Amino acid sequence: MENGKTNLECDLLVVGGGINGAGIARDAAGRGLTVVLCEKDDLASHTSSSSSKLIHGGLRYLEYYEFNLVRKALIEREVLLRAAPHIMWPMRFVLPHDKGQRPAWMIRTGLFLYDALAKRELLPGSSGVDLRRHAAGEPLKPEFTRGFVYSDGWVDDARLVVLNAVDAAEKGARILTRTRCTSARRDGSAWIVELVDAQGRQSLVRARALVNAAGPWTAQFLQSAVERPTEKALRLIKGSHIVVPKLFDHPYAYIFQHPDGRIVFAIPYEQDFTLIGTTDIEYHGDANKVAIDKDEIIYLCDLASRYFRKRITPSDVAWSYSGVRPLVEDESSSAAAVTRDYRLELDTQGAPLLSVFGGKITTFRKLAEEAVDMLAPLLPMTRGSWTEHACLPGGDLYGAQPSNRSVHEFDKFVHEMQKRHAFLPAALVSRYARAYGTRIDTLLAGRKSVADMGKEIAPGLYEAEVDYLMQREWAVDAADILWRRSKLGLHLPKGTQEKLDTWIQQMSGNEKSRSA
Known part of the structure; x- marks a missing residue:
């Protein structure tokens, strides 16, 4: 104890209990490091539980020439599906063709590229479909007669975060939820970090390295807790979703194109519902107080109603949620065009500090692997990268190896x-x-x-x-x-x-x- 504070020591302290922080803690603990993770709220209580719940390559990112990101995400789809088949599963998506938008040949070319960018063992390729004869055509308005079908995956995003934390803990990591990092300073070759839990109890952690995986608060954490401003800018993009009573009885999901260029999904959800989203809106408010607004609800209802026979109104909304995605600023004029790729910034002017900027849920495992690889020469790791061939807790249905x-x-x-x-x-x-x-x-x-x-x-x-x-x-x-x-x-x-x-x-x- 020091001045009534509990002292902890570790190789790596991770700040942030979203998908990136939990993934890094898991990877590092599995390589033999002593790890502490702190999260100011519950695990996955912000961005990582507010996604569209998809493990996907990002079909629309091809339009912005994000080929490397899409390929990386497409490879990860099947790695993740094998690792956690209980909380993830393949899903077929129907893209109705709207004659007033992109020509059919262009969509078909994009889908061919989407199929070809990465090897597939689990997911079937894309094809054209006659919506007048296909089950997915029945709930749609009669003018939508032609479409395309392709594959991606579904994930329970919040459970994905929790299972990464569980695996980290079972490999020796200490997971501290509802514990805020209030300050961090370098002391020679180590970080001295002060934590405060929900009861006001203070802890001092001496860590060989520090990871800033605070999501929307990454830049703020550098400025306030660490007192090291960064030139990297994060652009906060709000994404909102609505949940309505189910609009169809088949297992297909839909991807709809809006005339403004944005994409909205309509996905079977929790047996009895349909999930509709997302919006892409610049957000400048408090990241702790994100909520859907009336205009977003109307926007999602109107877009869905443009395609479905049944009109959806705000009174149909059973639940809604919103989150802000911390995307790397790339000077895109459109929120939808901002890159979903990530950047890792390693500061070795003293004890190592690794900051995570951006990212998407599909590439979290790769991001974590690259982050720990960057730290590997600086920390006493007893093992190399390992997560590509490991199940998440509960995913070992037919043996210890993913299959x-x-x-x-x-x-x-x-x-x-x-x-x-x-x-x-x-x-x-x-x-x-x-x-x-x-x-x-x-x-x-x-x-x-x-x-x-x-x-x-x-x-x-x-x-x-x-x-x-x-x-x-x-x-x-x-x-x-x-x-x-x-x-x-x-x-x-x-x-x-x-x-x-x-x-x-x-x-x-x-x-x-x-x-x-």
Whole structure:
């Protein structure tokens, strides 16, 4: 202790609990480094839980000649699908052809290039489609008779962040959520960093190197905590999404082109809903207080209504969310044209400081690998890069190594879990299998009946799962559980969040009484 402060030592301190920070912590811990990660809020509580939930190459980025970014992302699609087949899966996208926009030959050429930029083992290529005869044509207006189909992937973005943190922790990293970095200074060959948790308790961390993965706050962190302004500029782009009752019953997603050049997706979501987004708007407000505005809701409703037979209105919106993406400033006039690639800045004027600028969720693993590679000559690593051939927690369905089989035979895995845990409703086991993969056996260890699951706090939400999320995944309150570790908040009755928070407070109080 120093002046009442807890002292910690580590090789690497990562500031930021979004996808980039969690990915770097995981990679570094797996290479033998002692790692501490601090996040001022919950894991994935900002940008990394506010994406379009896609693992994709970025078809529209071809229009801006971002060939290297698209190729890198296309390669990563299949690496990630194999690593975490429970929270990611292939998805086919339908692009209706609008005669007033790009000619069909141009779209077909772009899709041919998209197919050819990277090797594919899991995902089928693109093709033309007659929407008058295809299932995806039925919900569309009759004037859309021709379209194209191509492949990308879906991801539960917030769970992706959490699973990276879980893997990091299991490899020795210390994950500190709701812990703010208030200052950082160089002291010889090390960083001395002050952290403050939600209860106001202070810690001093002595770290050999520091990673600034603060997302929208990267530049601000350099200026305030580290007191080292940067010439790199971040452009904050707000992306908003709406969720409406499902508009179609088939498994295809849609990609729509707006006359203003922007792209909007309509994606099957949580069985009963359709996810529509995103907007691309310059954002100059407080990154802690991002919210969709009325004009964005109208914009998304109007664009979807331009294609679907059923008109969507703001009154149909069941839920919405917004986030700001910290994109590297490249002087593009359009928010949609700003590069989604990332840049890593390593400062070795003393103890190393690595700052992460930009990025997209699909390339997080590659970004993390490159970041730790940059630090490798400066830190005592016992292993080289490893994440390309490793499963994320729960993804080892048919062996420890990532495999195509885990993607192709996920339904078989679900069926096996339903037989193994037949005391629970099949739909509940299916949800568990999707959320936890093989960790379902940890969640249900020693439980042989519904009574063993503990109290049913809300329909389908048992004490056993809440305990698991709080003990193993850093969940603290109902929002963590209902909106980031799951999307149960969409399905459960009004008042569930307050009910769950009350239950958590009561349980926490009981535990404190027992330990007193």
